[in-house]
Amino acid sequence: xxxxxxxxxxxxxxxxxxxxxxxxxxxxxxxxxxxxxxxxxxxxxxxxxxxxxxxxxxxxxxxxxxxxxxxxxxxxxxxxxxxxxxxxxxxxxxxxxxxxxxxxxxxxxxxxxxxxxxxxxxxxxxxxxxxxxxxxxxxxxxxxxxxxxxxxxxxxxxxxxxxxxxxxxxxxxxxxxxxxxxxxxxxxxxxxxxxxxxxxxxxxxxxxxxxxxxxxxxxxxxxxxxxxxxxxxxxxxxxxxxxxxxxxxxxxxxxxxxxxxxxxxxxxxxxxxxxxxxxxxxxxxxxxxxxxxxxxxxxxxxxxxxxxxxxxxxxxxxxxxxxxxxxxx
Ligand SMILES: C[S@@+](CC[C@H](N)C(=O)[O-])C[C@H]1O[C@@H](n2cnc3c(N)ncnc32)[C@H](O)[C@@H]1O
Numbered sequence: 001x002x003x004x005x006x007x008x009x010x011x012x013x014x015x016x017x018x019x020x021x022x023x024x025x026x027x028x029x030x031x032x033x034x035x036x037x038x039x040x041x042x043x044x045x046x047x048x049x050x051x052x053x054x055x056x057x058x059x060x061x062x063x064x065x066x067x068x069x070x071x072x073x074x075x076x077x078x079x080x081x082x083x084x085x086x087x088x089x090x091x092x093x094x095x096x097x098x099x100x101x102x103x104x105x106x107x108x109x110x111x112x113x114x115x116x117x118x119x120x121x122x123x124x125x126x127x128x129x130x131x132x133x134x135x136x137x138x139x140x141x142x143x144x145x146x147x148x149x150x151x152x153x154x155x156x157x158x159x160x161x162x163x164x165x166x167x168x169x170x171x172x173x174x175x176x177x178x179x180x181x182x183x184x185x186x187x188x189x190x191x192x193x194x195x196x197x198x199x200x201x202x203x204x205x206x207x208x209x210x211x212x213x214x215x216x217x218x219x220x221x222x223x224x225x226x227x228x229x230x231x232x233x234x235x236x237x238x239x240x241x242x243x244x245x246x247x248x249x250x251x252x253x254x255x256x257x258x259x260x261x262x263x264x265x266x267x268x269x270x271x272x273x274x275x276x277x278x279x280x281x282x283x284x285x286x287x288x289x290x291x292x293x294x295x296x297x298x299x300x301x302x303x304x305x306x307x308x309x310x311x312x313x314x315x316x317x318x319x320x321x322x323x324x325x326x327x328x329x
Contacts, residue, residue: 010106047072048137120148
């Protein structure tokens with residue numbers, strides 16, 4: 001059996017897994033996948049670019065019996081060209097397939113189908129028209145993303161959802177070109193834009209967009225704007241603050257051990273907390289408290305006894321009549 005220290009190497013929850021999968025996108029992924037589940041849409045899930053598994057683990061949480069999640073990643077093998085090599089060296093140098101598998105298995109009993117290869121091979125591995133959801137997050141260079149978008153179009157079901165990562169980040173202009181090219185020339189219809197990702201479909205965007213708008217407008221942690229561009233309705237969602245109501249997330253099979261209960265200090269042990277009398281709130285109450293303080297103790301005790309008896313009587317009357325038990329003195 002693993003010791004507490006060994007267990008601690010495993011992610012205790014999804015946010016312990018390294019990656020670039022922010023809370024608003026966790027909410028949006030979950031919403032799209034749960035809508036498909038509600039509508040009885042069946043199909044496989046696909047991710048190009050899994051890194052340490054952060055988004056793949058959430059996708060795996062939505063897999064149902066008979067469906068397959070396929071992830072494709074180089075996982076440290078030689079990239080196909082110099083630009084892709086530079087990208088990998090800069091951002092993914094610590095990645096190993098073992099790290100992905102260890103993270104994934106911390107949340108799920110079985111691994112997804114893994115294609116350890118360049119993303120352009122994915123159409124040899126997954127059958128056309130079989131996927132309901134595809135996340136494109138592998139290379140961020142134009143030529144690769146252009147190819148990945150073409151592959152997603154072939155592999156998705158007619159109303160399937162494709163998600164393009166980093167479609168407008170400063171450091172990924174190639175994704176922006178490929179994404180808007182797909183919208184303007186390759187039939188992709190945007191459903192929603194988050195700060196990092198474009199969600200689209202080659203089906204009819206209107207029903208899903210309407211439902212999504214209604215769902216997002218119910219939330220007080222997401223700001224939504226709608227505008228038209230080149231004949232497309234663009235729904236933009238933005239996280240309002242740092243705290244976002246999370247979707248249902250998979251639980252780790254290695255949760256972090258609960259913190260040990262705090263040991264009380266000897267001083268706290270020796271002196272149990274004493275009930276303090278309530279502070280007088282009104283000038284009248286304060287004057288009465290002062291009067292009781294300056295009277296001889298024997299008189300003060302008699303007054304307090306008398307008032308306690310009066311309060312007990314008032315409480316008994318209120319219980320019988322359903323009142324609050326409060327009475328003016
Ligand atoms: C941005 S990371 C993926 C992040 C992950 N989806 C997440 O949300 O945490 C990009 C991944 O794509 C992989 N990658 C880069 N170029 C690739 C290529 N040409 N084919 C397949 N995978 C590639 C990298 O190894 C890296 O793991």
